[in-house]
Amino acid sequence: MPSPIIRIDNIVKRFGPLTVLDGLSMDVMPGEKLALIGPSGSGKTTILRILMTLESISGGHIEVDGEQLYHMKKGADLVPADEHHLHRMRKKIGMVFQHFNLFPHKCVLDNITLAPMLTQGVARSDAEKRAMELLDMVGMADKAKSVPAQLSGGQKQRVAIARALALSPKIMLFDEVTSALDPELVEEVLSVMKRLAAETDMTMLLVTHEMGFAHDFADRVLFFDRGKIVEEGRPEEIFSNPRQERTQTFLRKIIAAGHRV
Amino acid sequence: MPSPIIRIDNIVKRFGPLTVLDGLSMDVMPGEKLALIGPSGSGKTTILRILMTLESISGGHIEVDGEQLYHMKKGADLVPADEHHLHRMRKKIGMVFQHFNLFPHKCVLDNITLAPMLTQGVARSDAEKRAMELLDMVGMADKAKSVPAQLSGGQKQRVAIARALALSPKIMLFDEVTSALDPELVEEVLSVMKRLAAETDMTMLLVTHEMGFAHDFADRVLFFDRGKIVEEGRPEEIFSNPRQERTQTFLRKIIAAGHRV
Amino acid sequence: MEWDWDFVWQIMPTLLEGFKITILATILGAAVAAVIGLALAIARRSPIAAVSRTVGFVSEFIRGTPLLVQLYFIFYVLPDIGIRLSPLVAGVIGIGVHYATYTAEVYRAGIENVPRGQWEAARAANLTTRQAWIHVILPQALPPMIPALANYFIAMFKETPLLSAITVLELMNQAKSIANSNYRYIEPMTLVGVFFLAVSLVSVVGLCWLEERYARMDD
């Protein structure tokens, strides 16, 4: 049996007096597709941001692909990671944000080629070839020369996905990638992601409020509440037969609000 | 048979070169609950804003409660309405906005009492008594002294509804009152509105992307596209058996995106 | 030329005398700038194009030309058309009007920063334009403006030395007069620098406090 690609061990995260993650532990296997659900403020975004090294951690350890993420070996000791170590670890991980965060001053193509050229030393022609393949995959090849301002939200998000893929990370993180989109535009992004999930063996972690999508996408669903994993299991189990009271109320409210499960 | 409380006759609205409403006509009967649905940019918000006199019109006529809205009689002629006429007409209409637009420098109670005291000369004690009744109705009586910044989105929206009701308008306009809310908070607002719809004989116009809610709430649903009404009918008809191709695609997409109908 | 402490103590009372005038000129100038600035901001929003354009142009002109030259004008040219102001009054008006063109921009930004939704909510609540201004817009627009206004008043304080050109005996002028009659520039000029730095450091702290206190309220 392969060993986990992500090992999260007793992580604590505090913002000032507020403890957001409270001794969280979880493992992710290579190639697994994980959906993180749960009420607002439960720490779903925070755990993704910690994996992307956008936050620091207040306690605990994380191992990614066999190496410590926030620590490194110095002789026999484990010391806090320096910028160089983080830089190396970030190669393994990509992230897509709720608000796309495209670079508004660069065209779609340049948004995608920038990082490979700068961080991996890929030649422009190669980077552009690969970018066009990715754009083709997300159905955006014809917009390669547009700037983000000329795109709809759904199109922006598809470009953002292509941009993250261009670095070929082993792990992809998606944080509510559809919640800033008009309802009509949600589908185009979800269909891209479903294809992606089916076709690659990348490890994927997804935070979403779209229960239907979580259901179709994930191998395993984690239900978060107040910085803890309250329940986890296969989507069929969680959605049709939640064991915990908290999970049940949450799903009931979501359904009442008109979301399909 | 009673005569319509709103008569919209061949309305044209342009923003510069863009024609947003293109010869729109519709009637609303007193006490009717109307849901306006349709794709983004189709002019739903615009028609509500025109009724609230937040926009001017480029052509056509509107009659509200037997009087011209944007015109007034001067001798025998119809001339454009002046501020005084608009002020009088606005008494009949209230509106709740997508982003609540509460007054951030005033507490919940003052938000509600401000307009009755200033525009109807209601005494403070009476205004406050009525405000507390309304807050009670929307389940917010315990927050009367909070300022908006201390409230969640759903709570803000419930206060905004109470504020609009405080002026006892004959017609209430709701523009996507839940779309700025977290999914978990949507329900509390919708339940308030369902009660409201059931209990009063106010005329209500509602723009929404929540098809399920539109279904439960409305007597009649209007489907907008490109500044025209493409289809209208009872919710059962529209949602289960749309006749127009455009309506069908729209509903299909919405369903695919995970919204219940 | 070395630093002479005795000389420092000897000139201190004279400098303090000048410092008082500097402070007085700043406070009066700030008052003028605050009031005229609001008037300019409102005039610029006037629906009458002739008014808003003229006010716009005059503001641009005042803002694009040096205060020093304007002061000369007020002090030496205006008497030709029968307006004779005392040096301090001329200085306060000059510096006040000059800075009013800046505060007018602050007022304008503050007013425009109130979200459009607030105007619309006021409309929907059927308030009159006047009621909307008084009860909804200004109470929200004013507090966030305070730090920016204070900033300009500090800038104004630093420009008071210009008043020496029109014979106001403020701090800089006193220092120059001391320097001239003793042929020593180091001590008086350094002390003036220290005075200015001290006041600005204090005001930076004050400004931080104001900024915190009047941080934007949000919906």
Next chain:
Amino acid sequence: MIDWSGYLSLILEGALVTLQLTIMGSALALVMAFLAGLGRLSRFFVVRALATTYIEFFRGTSIFVQLFWVYFVLPFAGLTLTPLQAGVLALGLNVGAYGAEVVRGAVKAIGREQGEACIALNLSRYQRLRHVILPQALPLMLPTFCNNAIELLKGTAVVSLISLTDLTFQAQVVRAQTGNTLVPFTTILILYFVMAWAISTAMRWLERRMTRSLDGVRT
């Protein structure tokens, strides 16, 4: 009979000096603004402290005091500058300190989100700044830089007080030689305004060019 054309050409010579001061001062200010503005955002405490000290000192004391210091006190430390150098140095350092805050503000305004996208793409600190943050921050800085340049232009009038033969100074000379106040002062007011107008026109043009591709960006 007064030889007006001769005296007006004297004033124009002054305009040339003013222009020189403005251009060279702006260049120095620009360099200082970026050095100190980015310095304040540095990871290293020493760099931050240095930048902060520079900014607070030059914003804290008046341009006047700085000018007198550079002109009269620096020579005792063995550094004698020509009046032009002294003027450029004082104006450039002064306006640069204000510009530094603009740079810092604009870089911060580009916001965490863009920075985080860069981290997720594994760009280095320098790459983030060079390829993502600055290209977006620059257009944000331009309007304020334009104001700063105009402030600097107006500040040049102050250098007449250290005997630099700029526009204002030449006007004073012409006034003394001809006994006429109105003509030279009106002339220079117009000249200053024309220069200010030219600056803002040029900046607007630049801004339009730089933001063309960013039109309608939603944030």
Next chain:
Amino acid sequence: ADLEELKEQGFARIAIANEPPYTAVGADGKVSGAAPDVARVIFERLGVKEVVASISEYGAMIPGLQAGRHDAITAGLFMKPERCNAVAYSEPILCDAEAFAVKKGNPLKLTSYKDIADNTNAKIGAPGGGTEEKLALQAGVPRDRVIVVPDGQSGLKMLQDGRIDVYSLPVLSIHDLLDKAKDPNLEVVAPVVGAPVYCDGAAFRKQDVALRDAFDVELKKLKDSGEFAKLIEPYGFSAKAAMSTTRDKQCAAAQ
């Protein structure tokens, strides 16, 4: 700077005032006037081909000289004991008595600095750091009635506008100002009663005594040859007055 350095660089930097007839700036920008003319001739004879004049406030001249901004001051900066301590003066060049400009008919009847001190309503204008300011203060005029005026035109204007009652400058300066103003409502009181006749000299840095001495030698030759008179008398100055006194007398005068 010593003479050799000046010769080498080919010019001397002199400070002048913006005050006709001590200095004049032509419409072509050329600096003339009694003081720079004399300096120019003498420096030329010393082998320094040119003088570069920069116009300066009175108050800024001595600090400027000390700070090494000028090699000499030739500006009608009158010799006074404190100044003699601060700088090294040449022998006298331009002498002049003090004068008042007042409103026609001298309504306050002011003829001396003492009169101004005694009349509590009288305000006097004078250049900052100049002789007249000193004289007024010494005569007991309180600080707030001695208005520091930035330049001659401003002083005249303030007198016309009634902001001051007297404007005090050397006789020739006042005459020059009034000639230009052509204002029939003003008149001159000259010389001021009890005010000494002052003479200026070229002022050098204390450590540049050698340069000063060289300057003196040429100045003496100029005076003896009669060229001196030809240089300064067209501007209204009296060569005889300058030649009948010495630096030592002037520097001691007020003590």
